[in-house]
Amino acid sequence: MLSRLASRIYWLSRYMERSGNMAKITNAYANLFLDLPVGTEVGWHTLIQINGADKLFSKLYDEKTEDAVMDFLLFNEENYGSIYSSICFARENARTSREILPSETWEIINSLYLVSKKEKSERISKSRRYLYLNNVIHNVMRLEGMLNSGLSRNNTFNFIQIGRNLERADTTTRMLDVGSTLLTEDRSSILRSHEGVIWMNILRSMNAYQMYRQEVRRRVVGEDVVRFMVHNKHFPRSVAFCISSIREYSMTLPNPDEVISKIELLESELHNYEPEAITAKGISIHMDNIQKLLAELHNSIEDSWFNTNIDL
Amino acid sequence: MPFGWCDYDPGKFYDELFAAANSPRAASKKLFSYLETLDSEDVYNRKLTAESAIVEQGITFTIYSDGKNIDRAWPFDIIPRVIDAKDWEKAESGLKQRLKALNMFINDLYNQQNILKDGIVPEDVIMTSKNFRKECLGVTPAHGAWANICGSDIVRDSDGTLYVLEDNLRVPSGVSYMLENRKITKKVFPELFKGTSIIPVDNYPAMLFDMLTSIAPESTHDEPEIVLLTPGIFNSAYFEHSYLAQQMGIELVEGADLYVGDDDYVYMKTIQGLDKVDVIYRRIDDDFIDPEVFRKDSMLGVPGLMRSWKAGKVGIANAPGTGVADDKVVYAYVPDMIKYYLNEEPEIPNVPTYLCRDKEQMEYVIDHLEELVVKPANESGGYGMLVGPHAKEGQVEEFKKLIRENPRNYIAQPTLALSVTPTLTDNGFKGRHVDLRPFILQGEDSFVTTGGLTRVALVEGSLVVNSSQGGGSKDTWIVE
Structure with missing residues (x-):
C-alpha cells in the first residue's frame, strides 16, 4: 500500500470521527447549559476554552455570544477544528482515495459536505442546529457501519480503525479534562455542587451514559467516570479499549515495532494510575499525560508508515 | 417509415452508415433494421438508459472553470458508428506502419x-x-x-477516403471512454450483440x-x-x-x-x-x-x-x-x-498540408485563409486554431499577423468535408460530423484498438469534436 494512500485513509477516518465528536460535544454542552443555575461561571465561551481556541476566536469575533460560538465551532473555515473544516478535510482525503474505498464512502461524505455547505450559508436557527448536529452524528455512524460491513479486512481497513480509535481516545481524554477543569478547588461552590450533572453530561457527550449506568450503580462521581472512560476494557470509547484496538490493527501491518513500543508506554500509564479518591487536579494531570503519549503514538504512526524512510 | 428516419439526409457528406438514402451499408444493415423496429418512445427510453448508466458508472470528464473543477457527465450518443471489418483491417495495418x-x-x-x-x-x-x-x-x-x-486522429473525406489528421504522441487520452462507451451500449441495445458479430474492445x-x-x-x-x-x-x-x-x-x-x-x-x-x-x-x-x-x-x-x-x-x-x-x-x-x-508506400494518407516555413506556401496560405484550417505546430485539444470558413470577424487578419511573425509555428490544411453519422437529437436522427481516435501500442509487439473512440460534434454543422467544446462520443463497432 502506498504511504500517501495510507495517510489519506488514516486522516479521512480521523476527521470524520472528529466531526461526529464535535457534534456530540456541542449537543451535550447545550444540554448541560440548561441544567446549570444562572450565574455559574460556565458560559458559551467555556466551549471555546475546551477546544483551546481562545486566541483565534477573539481574533475572529467581538463577543462571546451563543451565535458567535456556534458559528465558530460549526462552520468557521478559519477554525480548522470546526465541524465544517473537519468534513472538508475528510472529503479531500476521500476524493483522492476513492479507488480503494467502497463507493458509498464518497457518497456519504460528499452528501454530508453538501448539507453542511448549505447550512453554513443559511445561518441556521437553534432547533435546526440540533437537527443538523444529529445529521452529522448519524452520518458518521452510517459511514462506520458501512465500512464495517463493506470493506475487506485489509490495510485500508486497518488504517481506518487506527485513525478512528486514536481520535476517539483523544476526544475522551479531552472531555474528562473538561470535567475536571470545571470542578477544581478554585471553582465556586455552586458549580461544584453540580458535579453529578456535569459528569452525566460528559458521559452523554460520549454516548456512554447508558453503558456506564449498567456498570456503575451509585451516584455519578468523577473517579468512577474516569475509571469507566479510561480503564474499562469493554466500552468501545474508553481509552483502554481504543488503545487495545490500535494495538490489534497495528500488529497486522508491516514493521509495527515503534508503534507498539508507544502503545506499551500508554498501557503502563493506564496501569500505574489509581483513581481512588483522586482530586480534580489529579485527573487533569493524568489526562495530560495520556494526551502527550497519544501525540507520540501519532508521530510514530507517521514515521512508521507515512513518511517512508528514504535512507537505503 | 419508422421514427426518425423519413427525413434523414446526410447531404453532400459521406455517411458512415448509409450508402444512399434508406440504403444502409452492408455492415450496418442489422443495426438499421433493428432501429427500424423502435418507435419514438423506445428510442428516447434507450437514451435515458444510457444516461443513467453514465451516472451509475460515474463516467465523468473534468473541466476547469473559475479555478474550480467541475465533473461533468460524459456526453454520449446511443447510435453506434459502424465500420466494416475488412475496411478496418487496412486502417489497422496502416496505423501500425x-x-x-x-x-x-x-x-x-x-x-x-x-x-x-x-x-x-x-x-x-x-x-x-x-x-x-x-x-x-x-x-x-x-x-x-x-x-x-x-492516439492518431482519423477522418473520412467526402469520397470515403480515410486520412490521418494528426498523431498524438505525448499523453493521448480517451481510451477509457472507448471502453465505457461499449459497456453502455451493451446495456442500451443488448439484443443487438446477440445477432451481430461486433468485435470486442x-x-x-x-x-x-x-x-x-x-x-x-x-x-x-x-x-x-x-x-x-x-x-x-x-x-x-x-x-x-x-x-x-x-x-x-x-x-x-x-x-x-x-x-x-x-x-x-x-x-x-x-x-x-x-x-x-x-x-x-x-x-x-x-x-x-x-x-x-x-x-x-x-x-x-x-x-x-x-x-x-x-x-x-x-x-x-x-x-x-x-x-x-x-x-x-x-x-x-x-x-x-x-x-x-x-521503403513502403503509406497505407493511410496524410491530409495535404501547407508549411508556412516555406515562403511560397506561406503566401498561398495567407491568400487563402478563408478556406483553410490553420493550426499551431505544438498545441493540442483544438486550441489556437483558425477554421477559415467559420472564422469570426478580425480572426483572419489576426492569423495573417501571427503567421508572418512566426511562420515555423504554423501549418494549414484544406477544410475537409468530414463524414457524418446518424445521431439522436431532440428532433430525431440527424447527421453529425465525426472523427475517430484509435490507440496504437508499440513495445515488443504492435497492437491497434478495435476501432477506437468516435467523437461527434453534437452541434449542427459543427466540425469541433472536443468534449470541452460541445463534442460527445459514441460507441464504434467493427463488424465482420
Whole structure:
C-alpha cells in the first residue's frame, strides 16, 4: 500500500470521527447549559476554552455570544477544528482515495459536505442546529457501519480503525479534562455542587451514559467516570479499549515495532494510575499525560508508515 | 417509415452508415433494421438508459472553470458508428506502419540523425522544435520504441477516403471512454450483440499491460512493478488515470510517491518501505516529469527520473522526448519517413498540408485563409486554431499577423468535408460530423484498438469534436 494512500485513509477516518465528536460535544454542552443555575461561571465561551481556541476566536469575533460560538465551532473555515473544516478535510482525503474505498464512502461524505455547505450559508436557527448536529452524528455512524460491513479486512481497513480509535481516545481524554477543569478547588461552590450533572453530561457527550449506568450503580462521581472512560476494557470509547484496538490493527501491518513500543508506554500509564479518591487536579494531570503519549503514538504512526524512510 | 428516419439526409457528406438514402451499408444493415423496429418512445427510453448508466458508472470528464473543477457527465450518443471489418483491417495495418516509422524516426533523431543528414526532414525544423529534448540524445529505449502509446486522429473525406489528421504522441487520452462507451451500449441495445458479430474492445487494458511489461529493464525479474504516474485529481483526465490503473491492477501514483535513490533506481514509498518500480506509464508532460532536468518549479514530477531512465533502470512510456514527433510540421513529413525507413508506400494518407516555413506556401496560405484550417505546430485539444470558413470577424487578419511573425509555428490544411453519422437529437436522427481516435501500442509487439473512440460534434454543422467544446462520443463497432 502506498504511504500517501495510507495517510489519506488514516486522516479521512480521523476527521470524520472528529466531526461526529464535535457534534456530540456541542449537543451535550447545550444540554448541560440548561441544567446549570444562572450565574455559574460556565458560559458559551467555556466551549471555546475546551477546544483551546481562545486566541483565534477573539481574533475572529467581538463577543462571546451563543451565535458567535456556534458559528465558530460549526462552520468557521478559519477554525480548522470546526465541524465544517473537519468534513472538508475528510472529503479531500476521500476524493483522492476513492479507488480503494467502497463507493458509498464518497457518497456519504460528499452528501454530508453538501448539507453542511448549505447550512453554513443559511445561518441556521437553534432547533435546526440540533437537527443538523444529529445529521452529522448519524452520518458518521452510517459511514462506520458501512465500512464495517463493506470493506475487506485489509490495510485500508486497518488504517481506518487506527485513525478512528486514536481520535476517539483523544476526544475522551479531552472531555474528562473538561470535567475536571470545571470542578477544581478554585471553582465556586455552586458549580461544584453540580458535579453529578456535569459528569452525566460528559458521559452523554460520549454516548456512554447508558453503558456506564449498567456498570456503575451509585451516584455519578468523577473517579468512577474516569475509571469507566479510561480503564474499562469493554466500552468501545474508553481509552483502554481504543488503545487495545490500535494495538490489534497495528500488529497486522508491516514493521509495527515503534508503534507498539508507544502503545506499551500508554498501557503502563493506564496501569500505574489509581483513581481512588483522586482530586480534580489529579485527573487533569493524568489526562495530560495520556494526551502527550497519544501525540507520540501519532508521530510514530507517521514515521512508521507515512513518511517512508528514504535512507537505503 | 419508422421514427426518425423519413427525413434523414446526410447531404453532400459521406455517411458512415448509409450508402444512399434508406440504403444502409452492408455492415450496418442489422443495426438499421433493428432501429427500424423502435418507435419514438423506445428510442428516447434507450437514451435515458444510457444516461443513467453514465451516472451509475460515474463516467465523468473534468473541466476547469473559475479555478474550480467541475465533473461533468460524459456526453454520449446511443447510435453506434459502424465500420466494416475488412475496411478496418487496412486502417489497422496502416496505423501500425505509421507508428513503426515514427518510432524509427524518433530513435534516429536522438542517435545518428541520418534522416536530417540525407535532407529528408530539414534540420532546422527539428532544432527549432520545443519538444526536441537534447537530454535524450544517445538513448535507445527498449525495442527502439519511444512512442509506446499513440492516439492518431482519423477522418473520412467526402469520397470515403480515410486520412490521418494528426498523431498524438505525448499523453493521448480517451481510451477509457472507448471502453465505457461499449459497456453502455451493451446495456442500451443488448439484443443487438446477440445477432451481430461486433468485435470486442475490452482487451485493451490487458494489451497495454503486456506492452508495459515488455519495456521493463532487462535486469527485472519475471514480474515487473508497473505504476501509472498521474499529475493528480485536478487533471482533466484523472478519471481515465484512475480507471486504467484499476483495470490493470497497478498502483496509481503521484510524483511525491516516487523517489530516485543514489543507485539511480526508482522506488515508491509504501507502508512496507521503499518498493522498486520497473515501468512508469506516465500521464505527465515532459516539461513536468523531472525538476532536476526540465521545469525546476514542477511539483508533479520526480527529481532524478531522467537520470534513472538514461541509466536504463526504469522504463517510461511514452519515453521522454517523444513529443518531437507530435509537432504538426513534422507530421507533414510522415509519408516521407515511411518511404525512407520502411521503403513502403503509406497505407493511410496524410491530409495535404501547407508549411508556412516555406515562403511560397506561406503566401498561398495567407491568400487563402478563408478556406483553410490553420493550426499551431505544438498545441493540442483544438486550441489556437483558425477554421477559415467559420472564422469570426478580425480572426483572419489576426492569423495573417501571427503567421508572418512566426511562420515555423504554423501549418494549414484544406477544410475537409468530414463524414457524418446518424445521431439522436431532440428532433430525431440527424447527421453529425465525426472523427475517430484509435490507440496504437508499440513495445515488443504492435497492437491497434478495435476501432477506437468516435467523437461527434453534437452541434449542427459543427466540425469541433472536443468534449470541452460541445463534442460527445459514441460507441464504434467493427463488424465482420
